[in-house]
Amino acid sequence: MRWIIHLGIPGxxxxxxxxxxxxxxxxxxxxxxxxxxxxxxxxxxxLLTATTLIATMMGGYLSWQMGKASGEKALHRYTPKRILxxxxxxVKANGFVAVLIATVLPPPMPLxxxxxxxxxxxxxxxxxxxxxxxxxxxxxxxxxxLGVHYGRAILRAWRRYLANDAGTIGWALAIISIAGISFxxxxxxxxxxxxxxxxxxPA
Numbered sequence: 001m002r003w004i005i006h007l008g009i010p011g012x013x014x015x016x017x018x019x020x021x022x023x024x025x026x027x028x029x030x031x032x033x034x035x036x037x038x039x040x041x042x043x044x045x046x047l048l049t050a051t052t053l054i055a056t057m058m059g060g061y062l063s064w065q066m067g068k069a070s071g072e073k074a075l076h077r078y079t080p081k082r083i084l085x086x087x088x089x090x091v092k093a094n095g096f097v098a099v100l101i102a103t104v105l106p107p108p109m110p111l112x113x114x115x116x117x118x119x120x121x122x123x124x125x126x127x128x129x130x131x132x133x134x135x136x137x138x139x140x141x142x143x144x145x146l147g148v149h150y151g152r153a154i155l156r157a158w159r160r161y162l163a164n165d166a167g168t169i170g171w172a173l174a175i176i177s178i179a180g181i182s183f184x185x186x187x188x189x190x191x192x193x194x195x196x197x198x199x200x201x202p203a
Contacts, residue, residue, distance in 0.1 A: 007034070008038070009047070009048070009051055011034065012031075012034055012035065012038060012048065012051055012052060012055070013051055013052075013054075013055040014055070015030055015031050015034055015055075016031050016035075016051070016052045016053075016054075016055035016056040016059070017055040017056065017058055017059040018059060019031040019055075019056050019059065019111075020055070020056035020057060020058065020059025020060035020061075020062075020063065020111070020115070020132075020136075021058075021059030021060070021062055021063055021112075022063055022066065022112050022116070029106055029107055031052060031056065031140075032106070032139075032140075032143045035048055035049070035052050035140060035143050035144065035147070036143055036144075036146060036147045036151060037147075038147075039143075039144055039147030039148060039151060040147050040151030040152065045144045045147070045148055048144065049140050049141060049144045052136075052140045053133070053136055053137060053140055056136055056140075057129070057132055057133060057136065060103075060111075060115050060128075060132045060136075061128075061129065061132075063112060063115035063116055063119070064115050064116075064118050064119040064123075064125070064128050065119060066116060066119065067115065067116035067117060067118060067119025067120040067121075068119035068120065069119070070120065071120050072120050072121070075088075075113070075116050075117055075120045075121075079112075079113040079116065079117070080113075083110060083113060084113075087110070087113045087114060087117050088117060088121065090114075091114060091117040091118055091121050091123065092121055095118070095123045095124075095127060095131075096123070096127045096128075096130065096131045097131070098114060098118070098131075099114060099115075099118055099123065099127075099128055099131035099132055099135065100131040100132075100134055100135040101135065102114040102115075102135065103131065103132050103134075103135025103136045103139065104135040104136075104138050104139050105139075106139075115128075115132075
């Protein structure tokens with residue numbers, strides 16, 4: 001995991017931005033893991049938490065804007081059908097609370113469908129940003145607290161059970177990261193092209 005840790009603040013910013021945006025991360029909870037490791041490595045916990053929060057909010061806000069610009073068409077197209085109806089009902093009924101809960105809870109709670117739905121279904125920008133900020137602050141503050149108080153015990157467990165496979169895990173993570181980022185960028189660019197293409201008028 002050393003190469004992940006060596007990414008430092010810039011790497012944490014990038015991973016956190018992806019976490020809030022539509023580009024999928026290769027492993028759920030990657031942001032939490034990287035934040036935890038950097039805190040354990042004696043990084044400034046306040047700076048690390050603030051960096052994570054700012055980056056993920058930027059990504060989340062862009063997702064909300066995408067949902068607002070494309071409407072329910074993109075939501076229906078890019079959200080798995082099995083969770084589309086529950087997501088729509090939950091966001092329509094709860095709005096602010098739906099965003100807050102989605103940003104606090106760890107995977108498998110879906111975040112991207114909630115952010116897209118918030119924009120598409122008319123959750124006000126200020127309500128969205130407030131819920132997103134509160135939820136992510138709670139979550140990443142908890143991760144930072146764990147890193148400060150129990151980080152060394154977590155690393156000892158890592159070295160004991162997984163250190164021998166660290167190289168394999170690192171290469172697998174790198175390959176999955178490239179695939180995930182490429183797929184996410186493809187979806188993002190495809191949505192942008194569709195939004196820029198004039199709709200055909202009925203004959």
